[in-house]
Amino acid sequence: MKAIVSVTVLLGILWPNASPSLVNAHTAARVDRTIESKIGAYLKPYLDLNGFSGAILIAKGGRIVFSKGYGMANYELNAPNTPQTKFHLGSVSKTFTAAAIMILQERGKLNVHDPLAKYIADYPNGDRITLHHLLTNTSGIPNVNNFPEYNNQSKFPHTPSDLIPMFKQKPLDFEPGTRGYTESNSNYNLLAYIIEKLSGQTYGEFLNQNIFEPLGLRDTNHDGDASALIANKASGYVPAGAASLENAPYLDWSIKTGNGSIYSTVEDLFRWDRALYTEKILKKSSLQQMFHEQYGWFNGKRLNRNVVRMNGRSPGFNSDFQRYVDDDVCIIVLANTYTPTASIIGSDLAKIVFAEPYEVPKLVKPPSVDAKVLESYAGRYQFGPDFFVPGGVYAIEEKNGELLMVAPGANATLVPQSETEFFDRPFWSMIVFARDNQGKVTQLIWRYGGQDYRAERLP
Numbered sequence: 110m111k112a113i114v115s116v117t118v119l120l121g122i123l124w125p126n127a128s129p130s131l132v133n134a135h136t137a138a139r140v141d142r143t144i145e146s147k148i149g150a151y152l153k154p155y156l157d158l159n160g161f162s163g164a165i166l167i168a169k170g171g172r173i174v175f176s177k178g179y180g181m182a183n184y185e186l187n188a189p190n191t192p193q194t195k196f197h198l199g200s201v202s203k204t205f206t207a208a209a210i211m212i213l214q215e216r217g218k219l220n221v222h223d224p225l226a227k228y229i230a231d232y233p234n235g236d237r238i239t240l241h242h243l244l245t246n247t248s249g250i251p252n253v254n255n256f257p258e259y260n261n262q263s264k265f266p267h268t269p270s271d272l273i274p275m276f277k278q279k280p281l282d283f284e285p286g287t288r289g290y291t292e293s294n295s296n297y298n299l300l301a302y303i304i305e306k307l308s309g310q311t312y313g314e315f316l317n318q319n320i321f322e323p324l325g326l327r328d329t330n331h332d333g334d335a336s337a338l339i340a341n342k343a344s345g346y347v348p349a350g351a352a353s354l355e356n357a358p359y360l361d362w363s364i365k366t367g368n369g370s371i372y373s374t375v376e377d378l379f380r381w382d383r384a385l386y387t388e389k390i391l392k393k394s395s396l397q398q399m400f401h402e403q404y405g406w407f408n409g410k411r412l413n414r415n416v417v418r419m420n421g422r423s424p425g426f427n428s429d430f431q432r433y434v435d436d437d438v439c440i441i442v443l444a445n446t447y448t449p450t451a452s453i454i455g456s457d458l459a460k461i462v463f464a465e466p467y468e469v470p471k472l473v474k475p476p477s478v479d480a481k482v483l484e485s486y487a488g489r490y491q492f493g494p495d496f497f498v499p500g501g502v503y504a505i506e507e508k509n510g511e512l513l514m515v516a517p518g519a520n521a522t523l524v525p526q527s528e529t530e531f532f533d534r535p536f537w538s539m540i541v542f543a544r545d546n547q548g549k550v551t552q553l554i555w556r557y558g559g560q561d562y563r564a565e566r567l568p
């Protein structure tokens with residue numbers, strides 16, 4: 110999950126004068142048939158290519174105007190997704206962790222400007238790293254997910270205290286507070302540990318007692334016990350081949366405690382949205398601080414409107430949660446596929462809701478491309494410093510008449526759209542190959558999220 114440009118929102122904006130009351134998400138929805146028709150046409154290309162399987166909820170003025178499930182919660186059992194299906198949230202879990210920290214601050218247990226050393230005395234650089242740095246992903250602590258041992262460790266149960274040694278002795282990526290948001294899940298592992306240390310409860314117990322139960326979030330919880338049976342929970346999937354799916358790799362979700370271990374439904378997240386307009390679990394001043402400082406959330410402008418949002422992606426799942434606070438519009442997209450389309454869909458749904466221009470994805474039936482043309486694209490390509498993995502090297506291979514993109518965690522069958530354009534399903538993006546005047550392939554252009562990332566072909 111990558112932060113898009115965020116802009117500080119005035120405190121008064123984040124607390125509308127007319128605070129909508131908490132409503133029951135099961136209240137009969139006032140379905141907007143125009144929106145329903147547009148969403149159906151918009152989603153068709155995603156559904157045709159298994160680019161989206163999940164649930165969507167849209168609410169305006171505190172009432173649900175659209176709520177529907179798509180695809181399967183479990184393809185092997187032919188169990189469909191519904192608005193009551195439980196999905197892993199990925200980094201949307203951080204919104205609950207941040208709220209838990211603010212609850213502890215209100216109770217005088219901590220201050221967000223406390224140094225980390227106050228809670229872990231021997232933590233390297235702990236006197237210079239504050240809880241604020243952890244909450245805003247500006248600590249410089251490296252991301253535990255990036256370590257070679259993480260994949261193996263993710264198969265086994267963990268507690269926050271035994272996760273910390275995985276990154277505690279690693280050098281900082283940068284001096285605390287000297288860079289803006291730089292995602293590191295280690296930060297929120299540490300916050301989960303602090304919640305446990307100060308409360309005397311497990312992370313899940315504290316959230317249940319202080320957030321989930323008071324707000325009636327009956328379908329929301331921390332997935333900290335892999336042996337527990339969870340009714341109506343979706344299985345996670347990853348794209349395979351040109352249009353198929355396969356099971357996501359096994360993950361013990363306890364390794365993501367604090368940063369991505371929560372599961373929920375679109376209806377429960379709507380209840381969470383309503384609660385954030387009230388003082389039921391946090392005072393107005395704490396909510397303002399949380400949103401203004403971007404603790405567990407991003408804030409900024411979209412469609413020239415103020416939005417508070419969060420998105421997430423974890424093995425087999427991706428999610429998007431957008432709250433247009435001045436307009437009292439809430440858009441929630443939860444998916445049980447690893448293809449990161451929830452945020453794309455969520456942003457386009459906002460355009461539909463606000464009657465702004467939007468585009469239906471234009472994908473064609475794959476044409477036949479000569480094997481020699483495919484072979485000409487084979488090679489290694491290096492991206493520049495602006496890429497998600499700065500300087501990352503990706504390989505293109507031709508195999509059995511198909512083109513493959515190969516990189517750690519990014520292997521994909523590329524679906525032809527023309528002789529030079531290929532669709533990358535796992536990232537729902539377009540790959541374009543460029544040639545020089547002599548016809549030699551020199552570049553790969555990855556079009557993702559409205560931006561072009563160029564990779565030079567290596568000798």
